[in-house]
Amino acid sequence: MDFRKSDYESYDYSKFWEDDRRLYEDKSERMALRRLIAGIGGENKIFxxxxxxxxxxxxxxxxxETIILIDYSLNNLKNARERIERFLKNTPGKLASVYFIAADATSLPVKSDCADIILTVRVVHHLDNPEKYFDEIVRILKNKGLFFLEFANKRNLKNILRFFVRKMDTSPFNLKPSQIGETILNFHPDYISDILKKRNFTIKKSISVSNFRLNLLKKFPGTKTLLFFEKFYQKFFSFVLLGPSIFLKSVLDGKGPEDIGRNKITGLEDILICIYCGKTSLILNKSMIQCKNCGRIFACEDGIYNFKKKD
Ligand SMILES: C[S@@+](CC[C@H](N)C(=O)[O-])C[C@H]1O[C@@H](n2cnc3c(N)ncnc32)[C@H](O)[C@@H]1O
Structure with missing residues (x-):
């Protein structure tokens, strides 16, 4: 598989967020996510x-009610599992409805039309084929399902100013994604909105996030003050998409009857498919999953089901 060179297997991503200088971005993103999620009941929903x-x-x-965490990195998933186990230590029953799956976001081992809500934050900039990822989202999302997407905004205020004082060569107004270094793609908001509209999504809310992301400002007036202004900006000026990070809430239309929140799942068998033959005929046990149709075996280690393709 041809991946952008982001290697999360030999890198502890949690260290990135332990750095105090990232507190502002972390809190700004949570602020936006809370606004997107507010008012959606969790009952009977597959997230x-x-x-x-x-x-x-x-x-x-x-x-x-049911939470499926998917990532390509086994290392990140192992950390996620340990972290969530600690977080849920007082509600151990809840852990039974949280699942961990290693898979490529552009080839998901997930049945069509089974997700009520999908969240993807800080990921599309890593993908070699973002279009394929969006096709997968449409495939697995139910009609009227919600899609919360964060992407890095190339048309942000800092880039616009840098472009006008000729400190940046590539125009932030050009719709084409810009490559930053070896591993990151930044997107124009209109480029992402075109992708979504072409796939029958209606964007319900756009939030401009981390609007005051400047190391100097983090020192003075400091993170607390920045977060005060951030809250104000997110609430009243979010339609001006000038922040370095954009959160979108979109709803998928035109896929047939609405069945949001109707399906309860009894286990992963109800939602997984074989990534090789696409069939739903998977038999699960604690240490592996086998496809009855094509015979492929997928390992399960430390509670993580591994659906990464081997060839
Ligand atoms: C910058 S981290 C963001 C993690 C998390 N969403 C957050 O905001 O804290 C990017 C994550 O995307 C994962 N990733 C990159 N390419 C992927 C792919 N093709 N399929 C699934 N996950 C991928 C990486 O392993 C990494 O965990």
Missing amino acids: FDIGCGYGRLFNEYKDF
């Missing part, structure tokens, strides 16, 4: 966090 990392945002969506 997917695709590219979940080490489960940083789990406590923001912990109330959904």
